Amino acid sequence: MDLQTVTYLVVGASFALYIGIAIWARAGSTSEFYAAGGSVHPITNGMATAADWMSAASFISMAGLIANMGYGGGLFLMGWTGGYVLLAMLLAPYLRKFGKFTVPQFIGDRFYSKTASTVAVVCLLTASLTYIIGQMTGVGVAFSRFLGVSSDTGIYIGQAIVFLYAVFGGMKGITYTQVAQYIVLIAAYLVPAFFISLQLTGNPLPQLGLGSTMAGTDVSLLAKLDLIVKDLGFDQYTTSIPGSTLNMFMYTLSLMIGTAGLPHVIMRFFTVPTVKDARSSAGWALIFIALLYTTAPAVGAMAKLNLHGTVNSAVGLETNAAGKLAVNPATVKANADLYATESSLQYEQRPEWMKRWEKTGLLKFEDKNGDGRIQYYNDKTKDADAKAKAAAAGWKGNELTVNADIMVMANPEIALLPNWVIALVAAGGLAAALSTAAGLLMAISSAVSHDLVKNVFAPSISDKNELLVGKISMAVAIVISGYLGLNPPGFAAGTVALAFGIAASSLFPAIMMGIFSKKMNKEGAIAGMLAGLFVTLFYVFAHKGIFFVKGTEFIDLIGGPNSFFGITPEAFGAVGAMVNFIVAVVVDKVTKEPPEHIQHMVESVRIPRGSKLVDGAH
Amino acid sequence: MENNSASGYWKATLGLLTKILIIWFVVSFGAGILFAPALNSISLGGYPLGFWFAHQGAIYIYIALIFWYAKKMGDIDRQFDVHEE
Numbered sequence: 174m175d176l177q178t179v180t181y182l183v184v185g186a187s188f189a190l191y192i193g194i195a196i197w198a199r200a201g202s203t204s205e206f207y208a209a210g211g212s213v214h215p216i217t218n219g220m221a222t223a224a225d226w227m228s229a230a231s232f233i234s235m236a237g238l239i240a241n242m243g244y245g246g247g248l249f250l251m252g253w254t255g256g257y258v259l260l261a262m263l264l265a266p267y268l269r270k271f272g273k274f275t276v277p278q279f280i281g282d283r284f285y286s287k288t289a290s291t292v293a294v295v296c297l298l299t300a301s302l303t304y305i306i307g308q309m310t311g312v313g314v315a316f317s318r319f320l321g322v323s324s325d326t327g328i329y330i331g332q333a334i335v336f337l338y339a340v341f342g343g344m345k346g347i348t349y350t351q352v353a354q355y356i357v358l359i360a361a362y363l364v365p366a367f368f369i370s371l372q373l374t375g376n377p378l379p380q381l382g383l384g385s386t387m388a389g390t391d392v393s394l395l396a397k398l399d400l401i402v403k404d405l406g407f408d409q410y411t412t413s414i415p416g417s418t419l420n421m422f423m424y425t426l427s428l429m430i431g432t433a434g435l436p437h438v439i440m441r442f443f444t445v446p447t448v449k450d451a452r453s454s455a456g457w458a459l460i461f462i463a464l465l466y467t468t469a470p471a472v473g474a475m476a477k478l479n480l481h482g483t484v485n486s487a488v489g490l491e492t493n494a495a496g497k498l499a500v501n502p503a504t505v506k507a508n509a510d511l512y513a514t515e516s517s518l519q520y521e522q523r524p525e526w527m528k529r530w531e532k533t534g535l536l537k538f539e540d541k542n543g544d545g546r547i548q549y550y551n552d553k554t555k556d557a558d559a560k561a562k563a564a565a566a567g568w569k570g571n572e573l574t575v576n577a578d579i580m581v582m583a584n585p586e587i588a589l590l591p592n593w594v595i596a597l598v599a600a601g602g603l604a605a606a607l608s609t610a611a612g613l614l615m616a617i618s619s620a621v622s623h624d625l626v627k628n629v630f631a632p633s634i635s636d637k638n639e640l641l642v643g644k645i646s647m648a649v650a651i652v653i654s655g656y657l658g659l660n661p662p663g664f665a666a667g668t669v670a671l672a673f674g675i676a677a678s679s680l681f682p683a684i685m686m687g688i689f690s691k692k693m694n695k696e697g698a699i700a701g702m703l704a705g706l707f708v709t710l711f712y713v714f715a716h717k718g719i720f721f722v723k724g725t726e727f728i729d730l731i732g733g734p735n736s737f738f739g740i741t742p743e744a745f746g747a748v749g750a751m752v753n754f755i756v757a758v759v760v761d762k763v764t765k766e767p768p769e770h771i772q773h774m775v776e777s778v779r780i781p782r783g784s785k786l787v788d789g790a791h
Numbered sequence: 792m793e794n795n796s797a798s799g800y801w802k803a804t805l806g807l808l809t810k811i812l813i814i815w816f817v818v819s820f821g822a823g824i825l826f827a828p829a830l831n832s833i834s835l836g837g838y839p840l841g842f843w844f845a846h847q848g849a850i851y852i853y854i855a856l857i858f859w860y861a862k863k864m865g866d867i868d869r870q871f872d873v874h875e876e
Binding site for chain 2: 239244246247248250251254255257258259261262263266380381383384385386393394395396411412418421422425426429447448449452453455456459460463466467470776779780781782783784
């Protein structure tokens with residue numbers, strides 16, 4: 174069977190499974206729709222949280238960015254896992270004890286103010302929508318290559334499917350669908366990684382393979398990769414950082430705080446039966462997440478090595494008799510000349526996968542020196558050696574452009590793995606994007622229908638109409654995010670990082686102070702959220718355009734890109750969070766204490782005894 | 792529950808949180824970022840150590856921290872008799 178047929182079969186089968194589960198587990202009551210009736214086991218919940226969490230950014234985009242960034246890519250790895258420690262200790266058990274099912278509900282009750290909960294809804298919607306834009310970008314990449322449609326069409330198909338099961342399933346349906354999606358996506362990630370690690374190092378475990386020697390040699394894989402990329406003028410793989418150390422620090426911190434402040438993740442901890450389960454649930458989620466996150470650095474590094482090895486024979490990889498990419502120990506040990514004319518791959522002899530990706534426009538070749546060969550190197554290098562060698566070899570600039578978002582999807586093709594593996598990766602990428610989009614839509618719909626319409630505008634709304642409003646708001650969110658996804662502000666992972674910054678600067682500090690500071694009052698919390706959200710959005714929109722609409726950037730107003738101590742907009746959430754804390758504390762000091770009953774409520778939230786089933790009552 | 796044990800419980804909780812947050816910070820921002828260049832001179836198999844912390848080690852330690860926290864909190868709950876029935 175050819176690749177296209179296998180892909181249709183595997184992707185089709187996985188979709189049938191998800192939709193089947195969604196129909197089987199259709200929600201009856203509002204409580205089931207939003208919180209699965211509080212009946213989900215911690216391990217099941219952990220797996221669903223992992224699927225919810227690991228989005229297109231984790232699955233499709235992250236390893237590619239790590240391949241580009243090297244060591245600095247660790248900020249995604251630590252940032253998107255370290256936040257779980259904060260979540261498990263600072264928020265999850267207390268919010269579970271509180272016993273309501275949305276984040277704005279907690280903020281509204283704790284700060285005894287409908288204004289506070291409305292501000293929280295605004296923060297939630299901004300963060301979630303930005304996040305979904307990143308998902309839609311990922312869906313577009315996945316469909317464009319594997320179903321042979323344009324990236325735009327891919328986004329439309331994705332919108333329709335997300336809408337279908339988010340609307341019909343509700344939280345319970347989503348929880349079980351997400352368990353299935355987790356299994357599909359983790360298999361899709363690990364299987365090719367096993368194969369590739371085995372090919373390159375002889376060790377099938379990518380976590381160990383990355384720290385091993387290349388098969389048949391005593392040359393360490395990372396040392397070899399360092400040597401090759403440095404010789405070609407790129408930054409050394411194991412030490413390169415994005416911008417400054419300060420920026421890496423703030424970027425990591427933003428992602429961590431954002432993780433703990435993202436409403437669609439926090440919501441998951443409302444679905445476990447007890448406070449005790451809420452604590453360990455985060456640990457289970459992190460185990461399932463770590464399976465992918467500890468594999469990703471190996472996928473990134475090995476994909477980079479394979480890519481260089483494909484276009485430059487001096488790297489020491491060759492296609493063996495079985496048609497797989499394999500290590501040639503002699504060439505690896507000899508450190509052959511990367512700049513020799515014969516080393517660069519002839520364009521006419523490029524492998525099939527390159528031709529397939531060229532069609533999507535995400536991989537491009539331009540023969541700048543007209544020799545019919547592909548020269549892939551960093552032509553903007555400051556390294557005098559690399560410059561001199563390139564000039565002596567008659568290279569006239571880098572000729573291959575590879576979009577970072579295709580690295581994972583193309584990875585099994587680059588390694589020349591069997592068709593079923595390639596098809597599986599397509600199904601996995603879609604599972605990742607769709608599961609997260611569905612979780613985000615749940616958060617959006619509950620915020621609009623429950624926290625805005627029922628709480629503020631129409632308290633007497635019936636259960637049935639409340640669900641209807643929720644479904645309508647999902648549809649609106651899908652349309653908006655799809656529209657912005659056609660013209661995204663960056664790679665999937667970069668866009669998603671912005672969403673984390675927004676959550677970090679607005680929601681996390683308010684929730685945390687609500688639990689850990691008995692005296693924090695509504696004036697402080699509201700002022701803090703607004704200040705944090707405002708400075709972060711101001712800095713982000715200055716770089717990326719107002720609501721990410723191209724052409725509305727106002728970068729000059731803030732004195733050029735990254736003008737705040739060299740911090741990039743993706744890393745700015747940590748600064749926003751600090752502003753939030755400071756403003757909240759100052760305003761709190763000059764306004765009056767929260768009423769007695771609120772202080773008692775905080776005391777009761779802090780102890781586990783007396784936890785009850787989640788309900789939506791105000 | 793009387794007030795004394797409530798404040799004792801909260802104090803014990805905050806003590807545990809502080810300990811864990813310090814380890815969390817040292818692993819991520821110390822070993823993984825600030826001291827990574829220095830640690831890179833040590834190798835762990837084929838991994839430079841600082842690189843390993845940022846790309847592998849920190850994640851394993853986070854998992855251990857959460858389960859340790861869950862277990863310790865269970866102990867504290869029982870000690871102050873505030874656990875769920």
